[in-house]
Amino acid sequence: xxxxxxxxxxxxxxxxxxxxxxxxxxxxxxxxxxxxxxxxxxxxxxxxxxxxxxxxxxxxxxxxxxxxxxxxxxxxxxxxxxxxxxxxxxxxxxxxxxxxxxxxxxxxxxxxxxxxxxxxxxxxxxxxxxxxxxxxxxxxxxxxxxxxxxxxxxxxxxxxxxxxxxxxxxxxxxxxxxxxxxxxxxxxxxxxxxxxxxxxxxxxxxxxxxxxxxxxxxxxxxxxxxxxxxxxxxxxxxxxxxxxxxxxxxxxxxxxxxxxxxxxxxxxxxxxxxxxxxxxxxxxxxxxxxxxxxxxxxxxxxxxxxxxxxxxxxxxxxxxxxxxxxxxxxxxxxxxxxxxxxxxxxxxxxxxxxxxxxxxxxxxxxxxxxxxxxxxxxxxxxxxxxxxxxxxxxxxxxxxxxxxx
Ligand code: DNO
Numbered sequence: 001x002x003x004x005x006x007x008x009x010x011x012x013x014x015x016x017x018x019x020x021x022x023x024x025x026x027x028x029x030x031x032x033x034x035x036x037x038x039x040x041x042x043x044x045x046x047x048x049x050x051x052x053x054x055x056x057x058x059x060x061x062x063x064x065x066x067x068x069x070x071x072x073x074x075x076x077x078x079x080x081x082x083x084x085x086x087x088x089x090x091x092x093x094x095x096x097x098x099x100x101x102x103x104x105x106x107x108x109x110x111x112x113x114x115x116x117x118x119x120x121x122x123x124x125x126x127x128x129x130x131x132x133x134x135x136x137x138x139x140x141x142x143x144x145x146x147x148x149x150x151x152x153x154x155x156x157x158x159x160x161x162x163x164x165x166x167x168x169x170x171x172x173x174x175x176x177x178x179x180x181x182x183x184x185x186x187x188x189x190x191x192x193x194x195x196x197x198x199x200x201x202x203x204x205x206x207x208x209x210x211x212x213x214x215x216x217x218x219x220x221x222x223x224x225x226x227x228x229x230x231x232x233x234x235x236x237x238x239x240x241x242x243x244x245x246x247x248x249x250x251x252x253x254x255x256x257x258x259x260x261x262x263x264x265x266x267x268x269x270x271x272x273x274x275x276x277x278x279x280x281x282x283x284x285x286x287x288x289x290x291x292x293x294x295x296x297x298x299x300x301x302x303x304x305x306x307x308x309x310x311x312x313x314x315x316x317x318x319x320x321x322x323x324x325x326x327x328x329x330x331x332x333x334x335x336x337x338x339x340x341x342x343x344x345x346x347x348x349x350x351x352x353x354x355x356x357x358x359x360x361x362x363x364x365x366x367x368x369x370x371x372x373x374x375x376x377x378x379x380x381x382x383x384x385x386x387x388x389x390x391x392x393x394x395x396x397x398x399x400x401x402x403x404x405x
Contacts, residue, residue: 002389003336003403004329005350006382007031007063007299009373011186012051016368017375019058025379026386029063030055031104031299031352035186040071040080042087045094052098063350064102064234064299065095066272067185070218075109076202077214085218089225096229102298102350103226104272106236107215109206109247110199112183113239113277116176118371119358120314126359129372131240131280132312137161139180140245143173143193146200148246179371186370200245208248215250216263226268232346234272234298235260240313241281253281254289261296270296273332276303276354279323280313287327294335298346301354302328302385315355315372318381319388329388337402353381 008027010019012035022030032055034047055062068091073079095103106112116139120130133153138161140149150158168176181191191199206214219233226233241252250256261269271293278284290297304321307313319325332349339347356377368374393400 001393003333004389005029005063005348007350007352009352011370019060021375023059025382029061029350031064031066033065033067033186039069040084040087043091043094045097048094048098052100062100064104065100066104068103068105070105070107072199074218075107075214076206078202085221088222092222092226092231093229096231101230102232102234104234104236107251108238109203114180114183114244118179126357128315128357129355130314133157134160135164138165143177146245203247211248212250219264219269223264223266223269227266232268232270232298234270236272237274237277239277241277253284257293270298272299272301273297274301275323275328276301276305280305282307282322286323287331290331290335300332300349300351302351303354318353318384325388330392333392333399337399340402353378353385356381
C-alpha cells in the first residue's frame with residue numbers, strides 16, 4: 001500500500017540504535033554518513049563499499065548520505081579550500097561508483113543546527129529539543145561575548161538573557177556552552193568558545209552576497225561531478241532558518257531555494273526537504289514549497305515545530321505543531337506520482353522521521369551523543385507518518401493507482 005521509502009538515520013556502528021531496531025521500526029533503508037572521516041577529507045571507495053555492504057548484509061539500503069560535510073574553508077574560501085573542493089569531488093565520484101546516489105549537506109556558516117535546550121520537558125513528561133532566543137542571547141552576549149551581539153536583541157530580551165545567565169551555576173554554564181557549540185552530527189569536534197570566535201572572525205568580511213557567491217562557486221565545481229557520477233546533491237536548510245551570531249544564512253526560505261536551484265540549474269542540484277527546519281519560520285508555506293520545488297527534492301526529513309508567543313520554539317509531535325503533515329505527505333506523494341508518470345527513475349522519495357522526543361524507557365537511558373535521535377520517539381514519528389500516508393492512499397484511489405509499482 002505504501003509508496004514512500006521509509007528510512008531512519010543511523011550514526012554508524014556506535015549508534016545505540018542498532019540496525020535491527022531500525023528494521024523493527026519498519027524502515028527499509030538508512031541515511032548515514034562515514035562520521036569517522038574528518039571534515040574536508042576525501043571518502044575512499046573501499047570505506048564507502050564497506051559501509052554499503054554492511055548495511056546490505058543487514059537487509060538495509062543506503063538511501064542517502066547525511067552528510068558529506070562542507071568544510072568551513074570552502075564556505076569562507078580561505079585556507080585549503082581548493083584542496084577540499086577537490087576532495088569533495090572525489091567523494092562524490094566514489095559514492096557514485098558505489099551506487100550511493102543521494103548526498104545531503106548544508107551550507108550553514110560556522111555551526112550546524114542549533115538548540116538552546118536539548119532536554120526541554122513537555123507536559124506529558126517526554127523531552128524535546130528547544131530553541132529560545134533569550135537563552136541564545138545569553139550565549140551570544142555572555143559566553144561568546146560577540147561584539148555587537150546585544151544590538152541583535154530587544155532590550156527586554158537582553159534583560160531576560162542576563163537573568164537567565166545569572167541563574168546558571170558554573171557547571172550549568174559549561175554544559176549550556178557544550179550544547180550550543182558541539183552540534184556537529186555524529187562527531188565531537190571539541191570546539192572551544194575561542195575556536196568559535198576564530199571561526200566567526202573569518203566571516204567579518206563575508207556578507208550575504210559573498211556567502212552566496214561562495215556557495216555558487218562550490219555548486220559550479222561539484223554539480224558537474226555529481227551529474228557524471230549519477231549522484232544527486234540535497235541541501236539541508238538552515239536550522240533555525242534565520243541569521244544567528246550575526247552570520248548570513250542563505251538556505252532559509254522559498255526565495256533562497258529559488259536562488260540556489262538557479263545557481264546551477266541541474267537535476268543534481270536539489271533539496272533535502274526538512275519540514276522541521278523550514279517550519280520554524282512561519283513565513284514558509286511547506287506544501288506550497290513542495291509543489292513549487294518538488295521536482296528537485298531528493299529526500300525528505302519529516303518533523304514539526306511549535307512556536308511560542310515569545311519567539312521560542314520546540315519540536316512538537318510529528319503530527320502536531322505548525323506543520324500540516326497531511327498536506328506535506330500528500331504533496332510529496334503527488335510529486336512522486338508525477339515523476340513516475342514522467343518516467344523518472346528517481347520517482348520514489350525516501351523520507352526519514354526526523355528527530356523524536358525522548359520518551360518511555362529512553363528517558364532512563366544515559367544521554368546519547370545524538371540529541372533528538374532516540375529510538376522510541378522516532379519510532380512513534382515514523383508510525384504516525386506511515387498512518388498519514390496509508391490514510392491518504394487508501395482514500396485517494398487515483399493517487400494510489402498512479403503510485404502502485
Ligand atoms: C540535525 C540534522 C542536521 C543535518 C545537517 C545536514 O538533526 O538535521 O544536523 O544532518 O545539517 O548537513
